[in-house]
Amino acid sequence: MNTDTGLPPLLVLLLAPLSGALVTLSLAPFELWPLGILSCAIYAYLLCTCNAGQALWRGWLYGLGMFGSGVSWVYVSIHVYGYASVPLAVGLTALFCAALALFQALFAWSYVVFVRPLPGGMLMGFPVLWVLFEWLRDWLFTGFPWLYLGYAHSHTWIAGWAPIMGVFALSFICALTGTCLFLAWRSRQPIACTTYAIIVISLWGGGAALKPTVWVARASEEPLSVAMVQPNVPQEHKWDPAWYPRILEQLQEATRPQFGRDIIIWPEAAIPGYLQRAEDFLAPLVERAGNSESTLITGVPYRAGDGIYHNSIVALGHGSGTYHKQRLVPFGEYVPLEQWLRGLIAFFDLPMSSFSPGPLEQPPLRVGAYRAAPFICYEIVYGDQVSRASRETDLIITISNDSWFGDSIGPLQHLQIAQMRALENGRYVLRGTNNGISAIIDHQGRIVKKSERFVATTLVGPVNVMLGNTPFGSFGTTPIISGAGITLFLMYLMYLGFWRDTE
Numbered sequence: 001m002n003t004d005t006g007l008p009p010l011l012v013l014l015l016a017p018l019s020g021a022l023v024t025l026s027l028a029p030f031e032l033w034p035l036g037i038l039s040c041a042i043y044a045y046l047l048c049t050c051n052a053g054q055a056l057w058r059g060w061l062y063g064l065g066m067f068g069s070g071v072s073w074v075y076v077s078i079h080v081y082g083y084a085s086v087p088l089a090v091g092l093t094a095l096f097c098a099a100l101a102l103f104q105a106l107f108a109w110s111y112v113v114f115v116r117p118l119p120g121g122m123l124m125g126f127p128v129l130w131v132l133f134e135w136l137r138d139w140l141f142t143g144f145p146w147l148y149l150g151y152a153h154s155h156t157w158i159a160g161w162a163p164i165m166g167v168f169a170l171s172f173i174c175a176l177t178g179t180c181l182f183l184a185w186r187s188r189q190p191i192a193c194t195t196y197a198i199i200v201i202s203l204w205g206g207g208a209a210l211k212p213t214v215w216v217a218r219a220s221e222e223p224l225s226v227a228m229v230q231p232n233v234p235q236e237h238k239w240d241p242a243w244y245p246r247i248l249e250q251l252q253e254a255t256r257p258q259f260g261r262d263i264i265i266w267p268e269a270a271i272p273g274y275l276q277r278a279e280d281f282l283a284p285l286v287e288r289a290g291n292s293e294s295t296l297i298t299g300v301p302y303r304a305g306d307g308i309y310h311n312s313i314v315a316l317g318h319g320s321g322t323y324h325k326q327r328l329v330p331f332g333e334y335v336p337l338e339q340w341l342r343g344l345i346a347f348f349d350l351p352m353s354s355f356s357p358g359p360l361e362q363p364p365l366r367v368g369a370y371r372a373a374p375f376i377c378y379e380i381v382y383g384d385q386v387s388r389a390s391r392e393t394d395l396i397i398t399i400s401n402d403s404w405f406g407d408s409i410g411p412l413q414h415l416q417i418a419q420m421r422a423l424e425n426g427r428y429v430l431r432g433t434n435n436g437i438s439a440i441i442d443h444q445g446r447i448v449k450k451s452e453r454f455v456a457t458t459l460v461g462p463v464n465v466m467l468g469n470t471p472f473g474s475f476g477t478t479p480i481i482s483g484a485g486i487t488l489f490l491m492y493l494m495y496l497g498f499w500r501d502t503e
Contacts, residue, residue: 020065036152042182067096071097081236120491123183127173135481146381151420155445161206164472168484214426228451229458232454233272251270260294263319263367267400288317326360371395372393396428398418400432401435402434426443428442428464440462
């Protein structure tokens with residue numbers, strides 16, 4: 001049996017990372033979504049006949065292109081705000097992307113060794129394994145659920161599947177479409193090509209048919225009025241004590257005209273000091289918010305005592321509740337192995353990088369007569385966490401400080417992910433940020449209104465409260481991941497039965 005595609009090594013060296021980079025181009029801000037499908041088709045070609053060792057190499061190169069183009073914006077936080085020298089920041093960024101690329105190396109090796117030999121190993125096995133490895137990235141080593149294929153499709157035909165099975169279902173359809181394209185190209189047989197076309201048309205047509213379906217209902221004809229304050233505080237001044245009074249004054253001045261609206265949102269860590277220190281500043285604002293039936297929601301560090309600190313959200317005035325962030329960002333909010341890393345370089349000593357995670361079970365925030373599921377920054381990328389917390393709530397509120405990533409594509413990807421969470425759960429998402437993009441996203445993942453980046457502004461708009469749950473909101477990723485696992489199991493049973501029949 002041939003153990004290689006016959007491609008020259010230099011061509012592999014170019015084609016594998018370039019095809020991985022196509023995933024990035026399919027996502028925000030480029031949004032050339034067909035390129036994600038093309039990426040899978042090329043990847044399937046690269047892995048169609050190679051051996052296990054070649055698969056490891058090609059998968060790692062593919063991952064290097066994918067993550068090197070898609071998440072290298074971490075360089076901004078390491079160099080600009082972490083004060084690492086350019087060579088050190090480049091090295092740490094390259095190490096980060098190279099480590100993430102190991103997921104693709106393991107995917108390629110697992111596919112070639114365990115899945116490709118199965119009946120339908122390329123047609124079904126490739127997309128099923130793709131989904132399982134995206135899911136693996138969702139939780140392994142705290143998780144890095146970024147650059148999923150499905151995020152490019154919150155507004156394409158297959159978006160209709162998202163409220164049923166979530167972003168992983170869209171990733172599956174993209175990967176399956178890619179393998180069908182490759183298999184049709186390789187076969188060039190009318191019957192086979194027709195079969196692949198029927199599969200693709202059925203999935204995309206089914207998504208288009210489902211897209212108009214509304215799984216939730218409006219609680220009231222009268223929308224809520226929301227104001228999101230975007231202060232645009234420069235990150236280099238955020239934790240400077242000299243700027244503390246100026247930041248509080250800016251928040252106060254921006255908020256005064258908004259009293260009377262149902263919800264007023266300040267971004268993550270809007271108050272650059274512990275909540276306990278800011279009580280005197282907040283007291284008159286809280287009183288006025290209560291008198292005007294406004295709920296003031298702000299991100300603020302929280303000192304719980306005994307050396308325990310949280311990155312938190314509090315609801316004040318006509319609302320109540322405190323939420324402590326559960327998913328902390330490594331090196332940004334806590335330092336792994338800090339007894340060895342603290343003090344080595346400034347990046348390991350960033351301000352407010354000693355937080356503790358909040359408890360897993362926390363009640364929603366009360367926002368007037370409604371309940372809001374709160375998420376801080378990075379947490380909105382975890383689909384299961386969002387679905388669990390949102391089932392018994394009316395709104396989703398996520399606050400962030402994307403200033404850490406400057407004028408990069410990272411915050412734009414972050415917004416796109418928030419749109420998917422709105423679509424999956426059938427809830428409006430209110431996204432308040434320090435420097436943009438703040439946005440009101442409706443229950444179908446569409447941006448109702450958004451702010452410009454790097455300007456101090458207040459985003460004002462209407463928000464509808466939704467009742468009921470989507471299928472995904474009720475069950476999360478369990479059906480799609482269970483289905484993927486069962487599919488692989490059945491393929492193995494078929495393989496074993498075929499093997500015995502040939503003995």
